[in-house]
Amino acid sequence: MKLHEYQAKELLARYGVPVPKGRVANTPDEAEAIAKELGSAVVVKAQAHTGGRGKGGGVKLAATPAEAKQAASEIIGMRLVTHQTGPQGLPVASVLVEEQLSIARELYLSVTIDNAAGMPIVIASAAGGMDIEQVAEESPEQIHRQAVHPTTGFMPFQARTLCFATGLDGDLTRPATALMTALVKAFEENDGSLVEINPLAVTTDGRLLAADAKFSIDDNADFRHQDLMAMRDTSQEDEREVEAHAAGIQNYVKLEGNIGCLVNGAGLAMATMDAIKFEGGQPANFLDIGTANSADAVVGALKIIGSDPDVKAVLVNIFGGLARTDIIAEGVVAAIREGFVTQPTVVRLAGTNVAEGLRILDESKLDLVRADGFAEAARKAVEAAG
Amino acid sequence: MAVLLNQDSRVVIQGFGAAGVREATTSRSYGTQVVAGVTPGRGGQVIEGFPIRNTVRQAVDEFQANVSLIFVPAAFAADAIVEAADAGVPVTICITEGIPPLDMVKVKAYLRGSGTTLIGPNCPGVISPSERARAGIMPVAVYLEGSVGVISRSGTLVYEAVDQLSRLGIGQSGSVGVGGDPIIGTTQREALELFENDPETAAVVMIGEIGGTAEQEAAEYIKQMSKPVVAFIAGATAPPGRRMGHAGAIIAGKAGTAQAKQTALMAAGATVVQSPSTIGLTMQQVLKERGLA
Numbered sequence: 001m002k003l004h005e006y007q008a009k010e011l012l013a014r015y016g017v018p019v020p021k022g023r024v025a026n027t028p029d030e031a032e033a034i035a036k037e038l039g040s041a042v043v044v045k046a047q048a049h050t051g052g053r054g055k056g057g058g059v060k061l062a063a064t065p066a067e068a069k070q071a072a073s074e075i076i077g078m079r080l081v082t083h084q085t086g087p088q089g090l091p092v093a094s095v096l097v098e099e100q101l102s103i104a105r106e107l108y109l110s111v112t113i114d115n116a117a118g119m120p121i122v123i124a125s126a127a128g129g130m131d132i133e134q135v136a137e138e139s140p141e142q143i144h145r146q147a148v149h150p151t152t153g154f155m156p157f158q159a160r161t162l163c164f165a166t167g168l169d170g171d172l173t174r175p176a177t178a179l180m181t182a183l184v185k186a187f188e189e190n191d192g193s194l195v196e197i198n199p200l201a202v203t204t205d206g207r208l209l210a211a212d213a214k215f216s217i218d219d220n221a222d223f224r225h226q227d228l229m230a231m232r233d234t235s236q237e238d239e240r241e242v243e244a245h246a247a248g249i250q251n252y253v254k255l256e257g258n259i260g261c262l263v264n265g266a267g268l269a270m271a272t273m274d275a276i277k278f279e280g281g282q283p284a285n286f287l288d289i290g291t292a293n294s295a296d297a298v299v300g301a302l303k304i305i306g307s308d309p310d311v312k313a314v315l316v317n318i319f320g321g322l323a324r325t326d327i328i329a330e331g332v333v334a335a336i337r338e339g340f341v342t343q344p345t346v347v348r349l350a351g352t353n354v355a356e357g358l359r360i361l362d363e364s365k366l367d368l369v370r371a372d373g374f375a376e377a378a379r380k381a382v383e384a385a386g
Numbered sequence: 387m388a389v390l391l392n393q394d395s396r397v398v399i400q401g402f403g404a405a406g407v408r409e410a411t412t413s414r415s416y417g418t419q420v421v422a423g424v425t426p427g428r429g430g431q432v433i434e435g436f437p438i439r440n441t442v443r444q445a446v447d448e449f450q451a452n453v454s455l456i457f458v459p460a461a462f463a464a465d466a467i468v469e470a471a472d473a474g475v476p477v478t479i480c481i482t483e484g485i486p487p488l489d490m491v492k493v494k495a496y497l498r499g500s501g502t503t504l505i506g507p508n509c510p511g512v513i514s515p516s517e518r519a520r521a522g523i524m525p526v527a528v529y530l531e532g533s534v535g536v537i538s539r540s541g542t543l544v545y546e547a548v549d550q551l552s553r554l555g556i557g558q559s560g561s562v563g564v565g566g567d568p569i570i571g572t573t574q575r576e577a578l579e580l581f582e583n584d585p586e587t588a589a590v591v592m593i594g595e596i597g598g599t600a601e602q603e604a605a606e607y608i609k610q611m612s613k614p615v616v617a618f619i620a621g622a623t624a625p626p627g628r629r630m631g632h633a634g635a636i637i638a639g640k641a642g643t644a645q646a647k648q649t650a651l652m653a654a655g656a657t658v659v660q661s662p663s664t665i666g667l668t669m670q671q672v673l674k675e676r677g678l679a
Contacts, residue, residue, distance in 0.1 A: 319546055
């Protein structure tokens, strides 16, 4: 789950990470009031789960409270389109109103998990305010890393190493060390998958501040962060994905094509998409039904697939292990009988209880296209989608 | 011979709920010694003929369990893995999906230097057909005894590959599902090493996925292998930045793309399959070319 910038900053501030003065506003009047309260020139920033907000017109400077109100009225209610959002953009319901900073230097700082090392890793760079992947590609020597060992935690010498490597020396070393330590603590205690400060600003008056902040909580740890889950903003996510999530289907991703897919297992689901493309088609979604051993779960999933206006054909590809193909077959039959799926449907079943699964399909007398192997299933689905 | 499991494997199941009982029963019918289940508070009970104990230590002391198979829910799975390692179980296989990564960070650190090999989490387990030894959730009917080892991050793609092989009459020495999570116990590279050193294995199928760099690390090892490797990478058509079901399957940066992995594997001498439906056929051809069929 992703947090908005204002939520991330509130969370980080609780751990002692210095952030600019400011608050979130849901209306232009609130934005004006906050600007008045701050008593300085402000920046008004659209709250949406995307980078590149400035280029998309989602960040405006305001010298006076009246200007802040005007800026907020332009931003709140817009659909923010950036290079990350696609042409439909993301809705903006609030703005963060913050003191304008007089920035002398911009750095980069993040914590994520290094999967190969099996440890969190702190990444710092003197090249802040830029796309870090581009920096990593063009000048990898500018990227500095320190792994966080679970026994010792993040050690002060590691913070100092990053400080000296990025020019956070002199009076800045002490606050920067404290900031990095706080950042790692926030990451660990909240099961972060990524926390990123870009830019980390050094102001002309020598302050060190998180000028921007991103915080993503690992989805696997949702269960122990109910407080953070309350911050979830589903308006920032795909409607169908939210619906799938509410129906208990965690692994649904909306895609661009017209073949709806219901598959068990993430690998098989990806390979099914690959097979569809190999046969010249395009998948409308990724959906891993997992080991959901209830016909209801299958009906729920097919309801989401069937109601997608992009879907012209449905491909059910199941290789039962823990999942039982007979239960999947019951679900497929029920979903079609109840009218949730009206598109041509190709079914390929293999594995656990497959004889029983196929018998259920046969006895339903429904007009299903049956496929034996993987490639055949993909080919028939592509044909059916036209 | 086989990898990780053989006739002498004595399996204890941690988390003896519906799935645990069902898979224990399937493994027992297959010919595997499933010696006990562990469910705290239920010690002393017998479920479907399986004795239940409160702790893994008891199952080890009393039944000489030497393989643990874990089904406990994600929130408690890290505890279960460490309990198995603490009891000295040499092979621990974790089926559970959805363990928080920071829990796995601690587990990995604990296991370093311990005598326990962890397979998974979020995996289908391990099977050795010639030894009738199964610790996992895979459908046994698709397996055929033989000499091809199968390694995969994805469970269902193991079944798919095994099924394709078996339909062509190509049997398997075993399959190891390493798991779809970003932080796993045994990597694809380490699993390759197990099959390379297994006299029963003549060739290996390796099924990777987008995300991370584990396939590139495996490719480094393939360079020094004596046995041929047929590889497939799932997710060539997945959009970047989206997590495709498996927590580990997300393209972040160029190294995570299917293309980068395919290139590394080809350069290492593996035969890379483009379509997931031709894994079996490609292995058949490779075995013929190498005079192994």
